[in-house]
Amino acid sequence: MQHIAIAGNIGSGKSTLTRMLAKHYGWEARFEAVEQNPxxxxxxxxxxxxxxxxxxxxxxxRFRDLIDIHNADHTIVQDRTIYEGVYVFMENNKAMGNLSDRDYETYMELFEQMMEVVTLPDLMIYLRASVPHLVGNIQKRGRDYEQQMQLDYLENLNKRYDDFIFNKYKGPVVVVDKDELDFEHNPKDFAKIIDSIDQRLFGLFTN
Structure with missing residues (x-):
């Protein structure tokens, strides 16, 4: 059993890549409960x-998902992780003044207790995308609540994603520059991602 995580900002293509990898490898796809969040x-x-x-x-x-993944007897590819929720979205809300110190401290204490019983993913794939690329994807999929997002909000999230991946996260990572690839429609672009995953997970190298 392995745990593969797909990380990336809103509109970066995480769900699409999760579905494609699940189909390619025969993995179980696990998606975050966005629409179910009341x-x-x-x-x-x-x-x-x-x-x-x-x-x-x-x-x-996300903690419930981690417990399920830990107990699974097969490989699961996960769309977004608990770590991004903390180090990107929660930290961004704190920096924007949307959380009191009291609420932030309560949240972080809860997260730290959760981390005592889980392990890092075997591989995290980071879909790195520019704000214009994100905006284009967000507009295409047309979720009403996402159309209200400000550009500076997405930019702040991008900066925190880079800081999280390159400075804070301790597990193995493959970085995919999404602006340069169209893995959904171009098989060669998808193959590049597959090659990177095979190298990291299975030690397989291609010419």
């Missing part, structure tokens, strides 16, 4: 009021 619509209408509620719900769901 705070999501309220959050985008009033981020300051609903940040703590939204983040705690996601933390709870």
């Amino acid at each position: 705070y999501l619509d309220d959050y985008y209408k009033d981020i300051h009021r609903w940040s703590f509620n939204l983040e705690v719900f996601f933390l709870k769901e």
